[in-house]
Amino acid sequence: MAIEIATIEGDGIGPEVTQAAIKVLREACGHDALDFVMLEGGASSYQKTGQVLPQETANACADMAAILHGAAGLPGVVFPDGTEVGNELHLRLRFDLDLYANVRPIKLLSGVRSPLRDADTTGIDYVIVRENTEGLYASRGGGIELRNEVATDTLLITRKGTDRVARFAFELAQKRSGALRDGQSRVTVCDKANILKSFAFFRRVCQEASADYPDVELDYSYVDAMTVHLVKRPDFYDVIVAENLLGDIISDLGAATVGGMGISPSAEIGPAHALFQGAHGSAPDIAGLGVASPVATILSGVHMLRWLADRNDAPGLSEAADRIDAAVVNVLAQGVSLPRDLGGQASCTEVTEAICFALN
Structure with missing residues (x-):
């Protein structure tokens, strides 16, 4: 059938x-x-x-x-x-x-020229796992606009949502061959934990989940630094896990480094x-x-x-x-x-x- x-x-x-x-x-x-x-x-x-x-x-x-x-x-x-x-x-x-898991493979294919100077020799092959049901986008339809003067949306991070997307990322890393640079299975947590409590909580829950995956290295990057690293050293990354909005943004950046949205699956x-x-x-x-x-x-x-x-x-x-x-x-x-x-x-x-x- x-x-x-x-x-x-x-x-x-x-x-x-x-x-x-x-x-x-x-x-x-x-x-x-x-x-x-x-x-x-x-x-x-x-x-x-x-x-x-x-x-x-x-x-x-x-x-x-x-x-x-x-x-x-x-x-x-x-x-x-x-x-x-x-x-x-x-x-x-x-x-x-x-x-709950938005999976965006970022891979430079043979025959495609990357706009990054060194990528054709070092290669690009990592995956961004974006938490897909929480984060800032959870405010969809629920934000507040007050008297045409103030507008607010809520950033929602839960233990359950973070734990399961973190485990999805760790399990994906176990199935892959590791980062191109060193062959190390690695999950990088992308957040803004130095500024916002919600992201500090996201990082902490990911860290707790990592204890069950000792064969996968745990790495961290603030999102502003990540926009630099994905351009300067993309071969370091294996699997990146991020909150909804941040994952959305860095996924498109990653796609641009491997030829654009027209060849980027999700x-x-x-x-x-x-x-x-x-x-x-x-x-x-x-x-x-x-x-x-x-x-x-x-x-x-x-x-x-x-x-x-x-x-x-x-x-x-x-x-x-x-x-x-x-x-x-x-x-x-x-x-x-x-x-x-x-x-x-x-x-x-x-x-x-x-x-x-x-x-x-």
């Missing part, structure tokens, strides 16, 4: 990159292994129905094996309070399904559910032009296959993920079918077809 994937194409370039990923995933896994169930959601859905996440879509996402998402959001489509409609789609799924993982999407936005200015890079969504599909393989004891899916990963690296390394955001001229379709050809 095929594994059902709740699939939300979304807005802007979302449909293009989602269909590209589906084509590659089917090519690698066989056309009967995965059933991509198409669902409504996003800013365009809100414009048509008044619902960014229709109940039918929410139910399907809760019931199916995994969620594959393209992108969400359109310019000017906002709620009465001015916040963007598109963000509400994955935010609601994130909180409703308890997708996963949002919880106890029973997971959502996979490219880290980029909906890019409505290039929607329908065929120039969007499908690489980030395809690589997000790779992570989806590995997650499904672990949960379903399906080594065939893990093998397919490895083949797609190798095919993407091969295509980018050859430099013939590069997407435009990497300096090439290949269309979304051409990049997709090149990756499918490399699978065979």
Whole structure:
């Protein structure tokens, strides 16, 4: 029986990159292994129905094996309070399904030039694990604006939320090969513990959790210093764990060092559910032009296959993920079918077809 994937194409370039990923995933896994169930959601859905996440879509996402998402959001489509409609789609799924670990791999692939001078020789390969349900974003919809003079949001850190994302980071480090610089398995806690009690608490809970992982080195960095270190010595890092907002910011910085958002995958993982999407936005200015890079969504599909393989004891899916990963690296390394955001001229379709050809 095929594994059902709740699939939300979304807005802007979302449909293009989602269909590209589906084509590659089917090519690698066989056309009967995965059933991509198409669902409504996003800013365009809100414009048509008044619902960014229709109940039918929410139910399907809760019931199916995994969620594959393209992108969400359109310019000017906002709620009465001015916040963007598109963000509400994955935010609601994130909180409703308890997708507490946002996983952002930061890896420099062969054939991609980093803007960092030394990165092509030292390499970049680390993962940012961002706590996904607490932090400053927990104030979503609950902040206060007083008489058009004062606005406040609350930074929420709990022991449970911090402990579980810390353990997720330590367990991920145990599965990896260590930092490129020295091969050391390492978790770096990124915070602002020198200023705010909430971050000092976050650091302390991470430190307590580390006692159960003696084989993984514990490291610390204030977030302002981290923005320097990710530029000057990215090869030192293995796994970085951070609060929601801080993790959001440094993830995009990391993505810029390895080629940009167009080739940066992401996963949002919880106890029973997971959502996979490219880290980029909906890019409505290039929607329908065929120039969007499908690489980030395809690589997000790779992570989806590995997650499904672990949960379903399906080594065939893990093998397919490895083949797609190798095919993407091969295509980018050859430099013939590069997407435009990497300096090439290949269309979304051409990049997709090149990756499918490399699978065979």
